[in-house]
Amino acid sequence: MTILHISQPVDGGVARVVVDLVRGQREAGCRVLVACPQGGRLAREATAAGALVLDWPAARSPGPGTLMEAWRLRRIVQAAAPDVVHLHSAKAGLAGRLAVRGAVPTVFQPHAWSFAAVEGVLAAATLRWERYATRWVRAVLCVSERERLDGEAAGLRAHWRVVPNGVDVRHHGFADRAARRAARMSLGLELDAPLAVCVGRLCRQKGQDVLLAAWPDVVRRLPEARLALVGGGPDAAAVAGLVRALPEPSRVRLAGDVADPRPWLAAADLVVLPSRWEGMALAPLEAMATGRPVLLTDVPGARESLPPGRARNGLVPPENPAELARRMSESLADLIECERRGVAAREHVIGHHDVRSVVGRVAELYRTILFAEFPGASAIPLSRRRTARVPGRS
Known part of the structure; x- marks a missing residue:
């Protein structure tokens, strides 16, 4: 074929x-x-x-x-x-x-x-x-x-x-505590600070502006928390401007576009994706395969990507910075629970994704x-469609 x-x-x-x-x-x-x-x-x-x-x-x-x-x-x-x-x-x-x-x-x-x-x-x-x-x-x-x-x-x-x-669960392997520590050392991150990571293209769809609107409230509740935004995109300059305008911009790391997000996922305690719309985002599945809990906005595909019964812990309404801040703070304040949720998340991805x-x-x-026959489909023939073949593997 x-x-x-x-x-x-x-x-x-x-x-x-x-x-x-x-x-x-x-x-x-x-x-x-x-x-x-x-x-x-x-x-x-x-x-x-x-x-x-x-x-x-x-x-x-x-x-x-x-x-x-x-x-x-x-x-x-x-x-x-x-x-x-x-x-x-x-x-x-x-x-x-x-x-x-x-x-x-x-x-x-x-x-x-x-x-x-x-x-x-x-x-x-x-x-x-x-x-x-x-x-x-x-x-x-x-x-x-x-x-x-x-x-x-x-x-x-x-x-x-x-x-x-x-996702390829062989490529995105489970990252235990030792792997988390090693990833943070390699990335120059604080070893013990609660860390939320957002992996996604910097654009309106992915909602990093909503995340940054929520972040000051997270810091107010949990001063030791840190945030990393991983990705590039058309809104990179605008997102950088939002970070500079924060009361404490040093608590947010702009990692830019990276060839391999796995070290950032391994370093995280919680992976957040506040999208405005999706089909089914891939980054949360990769995070869960790594053994990290996720916090997502309740857009298409998000609820179905989570382990059964986990929607209460893993979903927030879209474009709601106050609720996003509350749920992020709760998760980052209980890192043992984060680890437990991460183990369940990987088991779910292995079984379903x-x-x-x-x-x-x-x-x-x-x-x-x-x-099979598909009644009602219309077609306009491609002229000479079988007269030439592109060289390639057979």
């Missing part, structure tokens, strides 16, 4: 999902190609995982160049002649569906709905597009039941599949869309 993944963005959780799928599909003997822009981690890491990477210049957001991007993508698909096209996130979903238009069995994976990220006229236009474009895919793959239900409630009519995100089971379920979906 030849699989073509198309992705924009090229960093963050979406890129890690694509790389994990590539690795598992190559191990299963598939020929895997990835079309994406250069300059991010995805191209480099997908190549290392065994994919043939095809350069697809594309901006992160829709704009005047989107139609040209779709035309280039159509040429890539014609040459690659894949059995399945797998589109990742809103931008690739837009250009990819315009390019392929059902001529090749296509899976669209939104990784959080585009219409949840915008407001007003743009939200209405985005929603109309999503309702229309589902005709060109064999299946919409959601990473949580909440994401699927939100799509249905918005009026999308699709062949739905839900496969929760997973191992990436190997994700790869298997996605492969099952591919087989379904290749060999």
Whole structure:
């Protein structure tokens, strides 16, 4: 089977999902190609995982160049002649569906709905597009039941599949007390201070501004507490400004973008992600695999990613700095309870979010869309789609 993944963005959780799928599909003997822009981690890491990477210049957001991007993508698909096209996130979903238009069995994976990220006229236009474009895919793959239900409630009519995100539990191993101490020493962190860590792209979606609004109240309740923000992104300068404006900015560490977040997860007592929207965030799953408890906002995917019965300890309302501060303070004040929750979290991830089971379920979906009939799907053939093949592993 030849699989073509198309992705924009090229960093963050979406890129890690694509790389994990590539690795598992190559191990299963598939020929895997990835079309994406250069300059991010995805191209480099997908190549290392065994994919043939095809350069697809594309901006992160829709704009005047989107139609040209779709035309280039159509040429890539014609040459690659894949059995399945797998589109990742809103931008690739837009250009990819315009390019392929059902001529090749296509899976669209939104990784959080585009219409949840915008407001007003743009939200209405985005929603109309999503309702229309589902005709060109064999299946919409959601990473949580909440994401699927939100799509249905918005009026999308699709062949739905839900496969929760997973992480490589071999790569993200359990970090015990000795590992925590070693990580803090290597990162230049205080060895005994209660530490909250936020791993995520610095952007409005991830809510670091809400976290920093809550932080002074955490320090008032727990003066010895420390915070680390790990990640880069378009709001890096704005976030740095918010940190400088804090009463005690030295209590917050801006780590920037890092190649490997595992030392920061190992160093943490608590991992916090105050997102405004998600599909199912990957960073909390990686944190739990490391043996760290998480505190998340109650957005799509968050509740489903937690161990059963742990929502009371692990969820807060979105955009609520006061409640976030209260819950962070309570958690960081009881580090023994944090350790206990972390052990339970790793057991849950091993049982429910191992990436190997994700790869298997996605492969099952591919087989379904290749060999089952999907009435009502419309397609516009790609001319000469089988006349040229891109060299690569077979």
